[in-house]
Amino acid sequence: MISITHFLIVSACIFSLGIYAILAKRNAIMILVGIELIINAAILNFVAFGRYDKIHYGGQVFALFAMVLAAAAVAVGLAIILNVYRHYRTINPDQITDLKD
Amino acid sequence: MELFLFYAFAVLAIGSALLLVSLRNTARSLFLFFITLFGMAGLFLFAFADFVAITQIMVYVGGVLILMIFAFMLSNKELLQDLQHGKNSLMAFTRWQAVFVSVGFLVVLTYALWQWDSEGLPLWMQQNIQDGNIIQATDNNIPQLGIKFMTEYVLAFEVISIFLLMALIGASHIARKEPEND
């Protein structure tokens, strides 16, 4: 049986990589991928802890819920990216600076 | 053997994720993302979450990833031009900021884990281990999960179904073709 610390270390690595992808990538799709990586790290934590809860199965159930949320987020996010692309003709977040005042 | 396999999957997931973020070609990155997800699914198995692992492959690989590649292809042309411009952006200032923050997170999380580990497991986990209420490799999780979904978590289940439906309708509404005159 693998100790829980192993899982947590792996998930911390994936989490950090997700943050890096969000911050550094020059493509909105890759930002979305970064978000997915973070969510996957969270799911890994859920199942790792969920192993110690046979009565409620809380970890696994909420891992599945998180997955559904992630799928929804991807669907909406990609739709937004498509619209952004139609509007600006680019999906490089560096070139979309309408938030600037 | 078990530990070895675990490490193999962990290295697969982390390595491909590392490669994913450092590659500049988005198409390759997306395929590497597939490998990462696969590796993660493998890791789920070691936590005896077989159903979650299968769902991971089905939802992510079968749905999310396809959707991403699809979106990528729709916006591909401009992207290539983008890439040609910022050739040596590896040295760019923003990149180092990102590296600093993400490595900082990793260090802090690892440190926190290390501290937590030295404190020993939380009480509820110890209690469950004592009572034998932990999931074993021989357990059959799927019927249990089904029962839990339909009993204990039925409200959350219904809410999330509605939520997913709304998100999908919303997404398709946002993504539809605008009329030409707009």
Next chain:
Amino acid sequence: MLAATPHNTLLYAVIATVCLPLLAFIYQAVKGRSAQTGIPSITAIIGSLLLASYIAVQVWNQPPIHFQYSWFTLGENTFYIGILLNNLTALMLVLVPLIAVPVHIYSTAYMQGDAGIHRYWMYLSLFCFAMLGLLVVDNLLLMYIFWELVGFASYLLIGFWYTRESAVQANKKAFLINRIGDLGFLIGIAIIFSEFGTLDLHALFSENGLLSQMDNLSSTWLTAAGIAFFIGAMAKSAQFPLHVWLPDAMEGPTAVSSLIHAATMVAAGVFLLARIFPLFNEHALLVISIVGTLTACTAACFALAQYDIKKILAYSTISQLGYMMVGVGIGAYDTAIFHLLTHAFFKCLLFLAAGAVIHEMQHLKQHVQGDFDPQDLRNMGGLKRWMPKTAILMGLASLALAGFPLTSGFLSKDALIISTFEWASERGLVYQLIPALLILVSILTAFYSARLIFKAFFGEPRLPYFHGVEKHPVHEPGASMLWPMVFLGICCLFPLFSLNPFSSSHSWILSGLAVPHSFAAIHALHLLIPSMLVTGTVLSITLAWKWYAQDKYPLNAQSALMLAAEKQFYINEFNQRIWVNGILGIAKGAYWLDRHIVDGLVQLFAGCVQYISKVSSWVDTHIVDGLVNGLAALTYWLGNIFRQAQNGKIQSYFLAAFFTLFMGLLYLIFS
């Protein structure tokens, strides 16, 4: 306390009686502008009438029936929702729809073609619902709710023609004055609750209720509670000096006025007093009788000098309400309720007839394009030639109001005055003033109602339009206006109330209510007083005939006393001057204070500051500015650097967010 099963049909009947108008209200509120016929309202009120009759038959002369269900619990006190049925409730429960049905039918013709008629039916149903609810509920809290609802519905109806400025003013006034009363009611409820811990009428006031068991209750509180409730009733039942809203409430449609005056609004106050009668001790009762007498006298005087046909009726209502209050005050609330019942019929009829007259005068005004007030008595006269049936009906109602024999008013008014005499004779000479004044008021009543009739229907027409017009626009009202009036006219006669036209003591209402009087009956008075009253009435009617019908008016209409009476002794002006202007004066004073003292101080201070600032300005330009300019340059330079953070790129924002999170984590872990 819980409902016994055989009564369940009764319970449903009560609920249906109360809720039918509510359903009509909701239905019409939902249908909005398209609900113009008023059929839902009429159907509902007729249904209520039928059910109420059934209930009355079941309840009459039975022990009180009480249904109660727990409503909500606040701390340790559970509040109940329930229904209390006794003879009093049964009587009123029949009376309200019985008056409301003719008014509804009358309204179909009277309000025909009005632009807001859908609102009219809606409000009318709400009004009936509120009043019916007020009658049946079993505790003071619920009663208060319906009490407010009655006030609110009357507010809506008085201001029904909201485009008229005077109507808006009138409904505002009615609402504000009723608020004073509501405050009294609320204080009364608070006192009761703090003393007894329950608001349940049955538990409080039944024969062996809490009130009769608690002898050691502080009489101060009891008096205070009684007076607080009486203030509530004063505002609703228009007692002096809170009566000022009622004459102004004439701005509403006449059919509404008749409903307000006869059965719903003003009756609520008297009903409240009768319902909680055991609460009142000697002191509170004395206050009630004095206020009642005062109201009866002043309102009768005011009525003498009014020219507006509706205002005369309004003052007569106030005066008659004064009678009822005296009836409650002397402990004979059965006679008060009896008078309320008889009064309801003839006052409703008076208003409906007056409405018909106004309606026709309005037609005339439109027909001849004239410019005159259709409600002013001075513009009428000789109308009986064109409206004989209306004249007869109105005359009949006026006779009832004046207390003429063979009418219902004779029975109830005599019963009331006799009781007052009996009450006073046990107490002393000063108390004799009250019945004496009541007799005077009764004669005055006869006089002004005769004046109204003679001025409107007899004599020669005063307007030039009446002469030489071939096809005259003034005629009898249509069937749907006339038949309700005929019905009410029949109800003004004695047989409905007592088989013996000259004595009320055996009428079914008085024996049904069976209130034990605190004073002994004096049989001699039962002959003496009616004959006195009749003589006085006949004399005053004769005088009025001389003065008004034959136009031999001996007094100066412009004399100060007459004007004072017309202006109701300047009570409105008094209110305006003391309350409104007083508050305005205080506000002006405060403004002056603010302007001259506070502002002066501020300006003085400002002057000082200005001087100091001039000095410092020199220092500033020459010494500080150098520093500041340096600082500004630094700030500009820094700002330029930080400005770049606001670059509109989402990833920089992400970076900032994650960095903050990171720092927060560091803090959490290492602190």
